[in-house]
Amino acid sequence: METTLIILKPDAVQRGIMGRIISRFEDKGLQVVGCKLMQISQDLAATHYEAHKGKGFYNGLVGFMTSSPVLVMAVRGIGAITICRNMMGATFGSKAAPGTIRGDFGVSNSYNLIHGSDSPEAAVRELGLFFKAGEVIEFPRQGDRWIYDSSSGKAE
Numbered sequence: 001m002e003t004t005l006i007i008l009k010p011d012a013v014q015r016g017i018m019g020r021i022i023s024r025f026e027d028k029g030l031q032v033v034g035c036k037l038m039q040i041s042q043d044l045a046a047t048h049y050e051a052h053k054g055k056g057f058y059n060g061l062v063g064f065m066t067s068s069p070v071l072v073m074a075v076r077g078i079g080a081i082t083i084c085r086n087m088m089g090a091t092f093g094s095k096a097a098p099g100t101i102r103g104d105f106g107v108s109n110s111y112n113l114i115h116g117s118d119s120p121e122a123a124v125r126e127l128g129l130f131f132k133a134g135e136v137i138e139f140p141r142q143g144d145r146w147i148y149d150s151s152s153g154k155a156e
């Protein structure tokens, strides 16, 4: 089981498409185990995106992410990190494939609707940046019996 950090960026919140994006993850069988609307501070945006510091788009990125509230989510499932990245699509809305979130909902390369952790290490780090202890709740889901095949003793 993996838990990944998803951020619905200011454009997704302002455009009123949070529900449709969340539904895609729920429809897939992933579980939302943390969720809150928040205004990202300059410091938090800088820490979150520190790997991009110095790049041409960095100042614009930090400005965008702090310009209006975001919805942060912890999303859980077997292979959730890769599954979510694939569902998000390529970074640029102009290039993202149809069927992906970025491919279906946007055309912009910087206003690309969604962030998702790109590795297990990044997920742990980023979940720790955005959620306090107790804000991510790993609760059993009734429907998991029909989401995963556990007949071999191991959910898959």
Ligand code: IDP
Pocket: 052, 057, 061, 090, 091, 109, 110, 111, 112, 114, 115, 116, 118
């Ligand atoms: P990712 O979000 O698909 O992981 P990254 O390369 O990690 O993509 O870039 C982080 C974010 O920075 C992107 O989601 C996008 O909002 C922005 N970004 C990346 N490259 C560019 C660019 O060339 N122009 C404008 N914005 C960019």
Ligand code: MG
Pocket: 118
């Ligand atoms: Mg990235």
